[in-house]
Amino acid sequence: MDYDVLVIGAGIAGEEASLSLGEMGYKVLLVEKGPSIGGKMVLLSKTFPTLDCASCISTPKMAATYHHPNITLMTYADIKEVTRNKDGSFKVRLLQKPRYINEAACTACQECEKSCPVMVPDEFNFGLTVRKAAYIPFSTAIPTKAVIDIDNCILCGLCEKACPASCIDFTQLPREVEFTVGSVIISTGFELFDAEKKPAYGYGRYKNVITAMQMERLLAPTRPYNTVLRLSDGKVPDNIAYVLCAGSRDNTVENKICSRVCCMYSLKQAQLLMGVLPLADITLYYMDIRAFGKGYEEFYQQTKTMGTNLVKGRIGKIDEKENGNLILHYEDIDNGAVKKQAEHDLVVLAVGLVPNTEITEVFKEDKLLLDDSHFIKEIDEDLHPGKTSIDGVFVAGTSSGPMDIPDTIIHAAAAAGHAAVHVEKLKKGSQ
């Protein structure tokens, strides 16, 4: 066996699973399809209910993962196929995508980035800013190395001239590699609900309707504008609305379930906004406030005490005024269920977590089953949470369903435990 365990996806769940296994003494291959590890957590502002800065909690885990002697990290690599060998181990075929830079020589000086004339929307800022075609994903990326986005590159050669270490290399080719591993952990995370699927809310048409993930970026320590502003005219908003359950608990978008985190992150953003914009009014339009974890109810009560308005009612539709302000149509359930309208100058959609099922396709022989909500199915939640329909393949974190960071971390440590036991059985069997 080349590695005891393959971990797919290097967000917080993949890092935690890899570190647990690494500490137990197992050899881990951690594969990330993007150019940096860290997943979505490292892009958040602060985290509920303790208001710890997300970077401060994420970056040490990222660095610990990167430097752990038992963890081999491959970034910018796609899993192509996982098949089972006769002895019960798995054969994994991967594609290492070229970064078009010599990774060992790159010092992350950003000269290539400065010289590059191509601008594309920055996915790490959820479209709020642009990045170059030659770029470093974000300031705390690991590895801190440049990458050339060849799909958008115009091959002008300016970066090649600018690079002081001469490490730009357009001759690099995709490389296929194969490994044998004892067990597999899937920690590929979630996708955010695509708010354009809810046209009544106007996302994509109204500039001042943004997603909560965009608000995370506006509030983060590495925030692009160094303040919170709305996109139509750069005005600092003073009357902000949150639309909860945007794309969750909603049959019309085929997502019946609750996303578990939106109530709490909305309350958290409300608290942070009260710090950044002390005079702004903040209103949460909600169905039920689901503050169910340790310290969450206390956080909810504190947010109310600080002056956040809470209105029970689902938003029916949103209209845009000429000045960019937005009219929200809703039913005020607690006050006689009358239809009302309210004007706000910025609307934040508390978008939910939806499944990311890409990975199911790499399992060619055994089928990786999904549950009714299209997340990876846990076949025995009572006694083997994290066990999938394929023996030896486990799931960690939000690949199995929406969950918050504390739940993700214990779920990942549990998955690591299953993988360790599986590897031990495999080793005994081969003796």
Place this chain on the structure above:
Amino acid sequence: MKGRRIGVYICHCGGNISDYVDVEKVREAVSKEEGVVVAKTTMFACSDSGQQEIIDDVKAQNLDGVVVASCSPKLHLYTFRGVAARAGLNPYQYIQVNLREQDSWAHTDDQEGATEKGIRLVLAGIKKAKFSTALEPIVINTKRSVLIIGAGIAGLRAAIFLADLGMDAFLVEKEAEAGGWVRKFKRLYPQEKSGEEIIKELLEEVSKRENITLFTEAALVEKTGYVGDFNVKIKAKEDVISLNVGAVIVASGFDMYKPKEGEYGYGAEGVVTLPEFKQMVEASDGKLTYNGKEVKNIAYIYCVGARQKPGVENANVYCSRYCCNAALHTSILVSEIDPSITQFHLYRDIRSYGKYELLYEEAAKKGATFVRFGDDEPPQVEKSDGNLQVRVKDLLTASQEVEMEVDLVVLVTAMIPNKTEAIASILKIPIGRDRFFNEIHPKLRPVETVINGVFIAGACQFPRNSSEAVVSSLAAASKSAALLLKGYTELEPSVATVNSEKCKWCGLCEEACPYSAIEKTEFEGREVATVNRALCKGCGACVPVCPEGAIDIEWYTDAQIRAMIEGLAKEIEVARV
């Protein structure tokens, strides 16, 4: 200390520090300090590029001490010790200065003051670094065995996991039978399996494994030793058993809130708690009856013993997490017995989080009626003429006063902490404001406690359903395995050390030590004190009582503390605007 070469890094912390502390001014002020070779500011010192910069400087400038002024050492001390090690330095030649929790966050209203304080704090750190010496961690050989307190679903599952990794597990259960709460129920969501069967299955698995020992009617009575090598005493029935274990997992579960007499009519016939009702439902044979009478109308009242207003004595302010889902699931079971039974759910918020939303949908589809009451207007339950009357203002129907006559009132009661005081005092683990056991950090170390080698799992940490309790027990067991499988662990060397030349053995230090870490020994024919380094916590209680000044705490030596005071008190100039 002449000839030291120190590197100083002042972190912006992405604005957390630099929004309030002028980091450039701090850098400039401390760069003039004797021995400082490198002084830089950095956006995120903890990021990989930040770490690499430090490593490169140490190597290029031949540094022999590093100071990072950033966040609390609780967050990043080990991160930067790792950086120092990778740069070829001894990790104890790294000093962290807390510019965030102890400066920028504390003085957001006074930026000049915060900057001045920042300069002083960094100067103190530099002074300490100048007196730093290379230290080696204390290596402890760890036992591959774990004591698990509580043989409910969490404890049993953890034991099986540990045994499968070749470790010994000792389960200590206070009751005569293992299985805890789960054993009492026949239908558990989401898989609809019988709790009784699950526990039977687990106990069979336990009996198959030679390396699991289960003690019933047993309790932990004593713990000595340290991480990796604890000596514990168990009282099982009449016997006292001594065990040597590497770690302890507390899985002592929860208790159920017992409503006070008269709380929502509790005590009157027909008013029952959810667990009592669930057992009634599971035992019913085609017909739901209570005291021989058929049940046709039920009112569930949610949040009984949870989300209580603070201020009341022992108020449970927290949300008890499991109860909405459990009540909805029970409602579905009732509909399955007899779909004509009317079920009113009187709630505040339905918290059927995640996929449990499907339980809410199903209960509603099967006819459950939902009535929402305000936080300040709880329902009133009255018993008159043998009938139960429930009155409530329903927010969902324009605050109409609704009156219902029901056969049963089901109080959806909260999970509350089990009796935890004895365990807490023996293991010295903290209890939170919600009176459940507390983890070190909900995200960084969610199943670990402040006591190294003592872990928490399941509902003793916070209310959880059985499947969630198993997730956390597997996590705690994984972390125990990560600690013990290697066969050794390393402890901080910042412990007391006795200068045998100076010591005249008077015994004062032995008396002062709360950890029994000091003993008498012989040195050159004289009696002197010696320190058991594995037991010593470095608390320093022995240092001031020594009349000879013979004791020092490594990494906090008298020389270092004196130098730090000099740094803090140094005259500095900061331009005040």
